[in-house]
Amino acid sequence: MQERDQNNWSVKLKIKPYMNKGRFHIIYLVIIPLLLGLFSCKTTRKIIKAPIKEEGADYLFGQLKKNEMKFEWLSARFTATYIEDKKKISFRGQMRIKRDSIIWISISPALGIEMVRLIITNDSIKFLDRIKATYQISDFNYINRFINSVLDFDMLQAFLIGNDFTFFENGKFKASIDGMEYRLLTVGRRKLKKYVKSNREDLKIPIQNIWLNYENFKITKVMIKEVKQDGRKLQAFYSDFNRIDNQLFPHHLDFQIASENKIDIGIDYSKIIVDKPMTFPFKIPERYTEVQ
DSSP: OEEEOTTTOOEEEOOOTTOOHHHHHHIIIIIHHHHHHHHHHHHHHHHOOOOOOOOOHHHHHHHHHHTSOOOSEEEEEEEEEEEETTEEEEEEEEEEEETTTEEEEEEEOTTOOOOEEEEEOSSOEEEEETTTTEEEEEOTHHHHHHHTSOOOHHHHHHHHHTOOOTTBOOSOOEEEEETTEEEEEEEEEEBOGGGOOGGGTTOEEEEEEEEEETTTOOEEEEEEEOSSTTOOEEEEEEEEEEEETTEEEEEEEEEEEESSSEEEEEEEEEEEEESOOOOOOOOOOTTOEEOO
16 A cells, blocks of 8 residues: 655555545545654654753863863954933944953944944053043952952953953862753852962852753853852853864853843944954043043
């Protein structure tokens, strides 16, 4: 009654000459849908994902480090949205990074004329306001006052590229499974003493959670928060991973900062270039006024 074509695995039905229209109608209504159902069920079963394998914290953290974005120089263009108290600002710009040394950011409104230029190092932040013709030189507390959080250069760099913090303790994580992702949790994570600046001896992350993709071990989400129930909380979400220089890099970032006010920042990267040396131009015009 049936024969299988070995080339395309299709099912052919041979209808005998004596079969009347009634029997053919039964086959058409019952047997063919049944066959189609069997084949579709097999397809469905193939795409069901098995539970992910439990792994220890040391293994997961090692895979995290192995799959981090590695570079000495990085540049990218971006578009961004900043939302605070239902006020929304959209802008675009450029970012340049010399690893563990300099972060340079130029921000422009929709018309493309530079509005703000920042150059951030381990111990200072320099800020040019092209619109008001002013400049400011400060330490990292400038950013922390702005977002009401506690960051340093290492943490900011990591958040911008989707890596873990480089110069912090690594040995106190606990591993678990959260849905289809791995989760690493640590409490009281401290900066390594040899990297602590004299004025940042109190730098400690009260609670930190890291979520990892179970296939490529890239960070998909980070949350740092204070221990108290209504304490400050900073979350970063990473998605749209694409290969840059044979490494996976998140092209979309979402930051959520919950403190006195709620701040949401969305960033989309484009035109990413890795390990091409670049300059970080920053010159304060004589006519600019310093802001204290």
